Structures are given as structure tokens and as C-alpha cells.
Amino acid sequence: MESLTTDTFYNGRIQVKQNKSGYRFSIDAVLLASHAGPREGDRVLDLGTGCGIIPMMLAYRNPKIKIYGVELQEALAEIADLNIKDNNMEDQVTILCLDMKNLKQDMISGPVDLVICNPPYRKAKSGRMNPNEQRAVARHEIKVTLYDVIETSRRMLNTSGKFLMIYPAERLVDIISQMRSAGIEPKFFRMIYSKRDTEAKLILLEGVKGGRPGIKIGRPLIIYRKDGSYTDEVEKMMEGVVEWSRD
Numbered sequence: 624m625e626s627l628t629t630d631t632f633y634n635g636r637i638q639v640k641q642n643k644s645g646y647r648f649s650i651d652a653v654l655l656a657s658h659a660g661p662r663e664g665d666r667v668l669d670l671g672t673g674c675g676i677i678p679m680m681l682a683y684r685n686p687k688i689k690i691y692g693v694e695l696q697e698a699l700a701e702i703a704d705l706n707i708k709d710n711n712m713e714d715q716v717t718i719l720c721l722d723m724k725n726l727k728q729d730m731i732s733g734p735v736d737l738v739i740c741n742p743p744y745r746k747a748k749s750g751r752m753n754p755n756e757q758r759a760v761a762r763h764e765i766k767v768t769l770y771d772v773i774e775t776s777r778r779m780l781n782t783s784g785k786f787l788m789i790y791p792a793e794r795l796v797d798i799i800s801q802m803r804s805a806g807i808e809p810k811f812f813r814m815i816y817s818k819r820d821t822e823a824k825l826i827l828l829e830g831v832k833g834g835r836p837g838i839k840i841g842r843p844l845i846i847y848r849k850d851g852s853y854t855d856e857v858e859k860m861m862e863g864v865v866e867w868s869r870d
Contacts, residue, residue, distance in 0.1 A: 627702070632676075633863035637683055640706055641674050646699065648676045650846060650857070651741050651789045651825070654815065656680035657860040658827060659787055661737050663687045668731070668779055670723050670740040670772060671695070675703030675716065677739055682715040684863060690716045691731045693723050695767065723767060723775045731779075738776040740788045743767060769794075769801055777805040780832040789815070792826045799828075808834035813841035818849065 626643040632653075641647045656677050661667055665688045669677045672692030681690055694700040700720035707716045719730070728734050769790075776786045786807050790798050792814060799809050807830040814823035827844070845854050853861065 632680070632861065633683060636863070637679050637710055638706075639674060639676055639679065640702055640709070642698070642702065646673060646696075648673050648741075652676045653680070653857075653860050654827060654844070655739055655741055655787060655789055656684075658813075658829075659737065659739055661685050661688045665689075665736040666731075666733070667691070667737045667739065668693065668735040668776075670738060670775060671742055671767065672703055672718065673699050673741075675706045675718060677741070678703075678716045678718075679706060679710055679712060680863065682712045683710075686715070688715070691735070692716060692718045693726060694718065694720055695722050724771050726775055726779065728779060734781045735779050735784060736781055737785045737787065738780055740772050740776070740786075742769065742772045742788060742790070769797060773798075773801045773805045773807065777807060777832065780807075782833045784832045786830045786832065787827070789825055789827050792823045795826055795828075802828075802830045807832050808836060809838050810834055811839045811841060813844050815844045815846065817845075818847050819845050 627640045628643050630639045630641065631637065632639060652673075659667075659681060661681060663685070667681060667688055667690045669690065669692045672678060672694045675692050678690040678692045681688065692703055694703055697720055700718055704718045707713055707718060717731070719726075772788070780786065786802070788798075802809050809828060809830045811829040813827045815825040815827060816823050823843075844856070846857050848854055
């Protein structure tokens, strides 16, 4: 295992080890965890869990849910497992090192109520490929495609189960068409802006397996102020003191 750094979240209540030079999670993970809203007793699946940051955030704020984190890259899965143990979350979180395309319900004792994913954004041959293999696999559809993510979610979700992901805004049509083809009805989305005067680069999208047509559009989510500091909403997400609501 290569050299690791240790960061803290939720005012030091969660410690997170990450590779110093390999793949490191981004603000997207914090946004997803803050929007997830699992209910007591829910079973949650995080596809492409990386260092396990989303399961840790969800477990800390929701002590009565069970979470499974799936990670294809063995080195990252080992770090995620280490993080779960270091934060004493073994009773709540299980890390599985496998290809999501091979994941079946009986591997985690049945279907889940919520699937979360922060998938590779770019198609395999688009844009500059990162020379670091961990980062390349995490950012480009080299080993996992959008179809794989949606199909795995369909296979693993309960009927009426919820699917939540962040994706590039420019690929909105791709994800909506893939979701509908898989029987996961898009129900809500929220555009994400780096700053108030920029174009939306990302979109947070939620769907329901077997849901009825009808979609709601949330208010814009702006990450940074003009001076580069986090907005009040994102700062509260970083501190773990906000559970976002549509109301």
C-alpha cells in the first residue's frame, strides 16, 4: 500500500485515509452523502466506493442503516476497509472488492433500498487520460460504463428503491435515457455550479425503480463564493450538520 494521508471530516469525528498520489475523493462525495436521506432500517449500496468516504458519512449520521461499499480496485478497497475499521463502523459498513457487473443480491443478503454512485464521468477515449491508473479508472469509463452503473442499480434495488448519482450536466440526456430504459424513473435533479456566475458543470440526479413519470427540479447548488470559500450550504454539508430537504 502506497503512502497515505489522513484527513478529518465532520469536525474531526471521522478520520479518512487516502492515497497521497493516487485517486482521492472530491466534493462530489460530500454532496451525494448530504442529499441521500436514507430512512431508519434502510439497506444502502455505494457503487465505486473508493476510500469508503460516502459509507462513513452516511453511517455516522444514520446509525440504524446497513451500508455496502463496492470497489473494483483492490488497493482502494483495502483503504476503504481500513477506514471502516479505524472509525469503528464494521457493524454498519461492509466493503466488497469486486466488479459491480458481477454483483448479485445474494452476495449482500438481498436487495437494497438506496443505491448511490459517483461514477467515472468521461467516456473511455474522450479527453486527456490521467497517467495514474487509479485516477484514470475512477474518471474514465475504462472498466465501468454508465450502462454498467444503471444496470447494476436496477438489478440490486427493491421496487420503489431510490437511485442517486452526480454526473456531468452535458451528459444529462445520456443518463435520463439509460435510467428510463432500465425502469428507473428520473424523479428529481439539481444543477451544481462552481460559482454563481458560472455554467452548471454537474447535475445531481435521483430516480426511483418502477416510479411514475414526473420530475422535480431543485434550486441551484452553488459550491464556492467569489473568494473561493465554500458557501454556507456546502460548509454545513462538510460539517455534517445539514440533511438537505426539497421543502
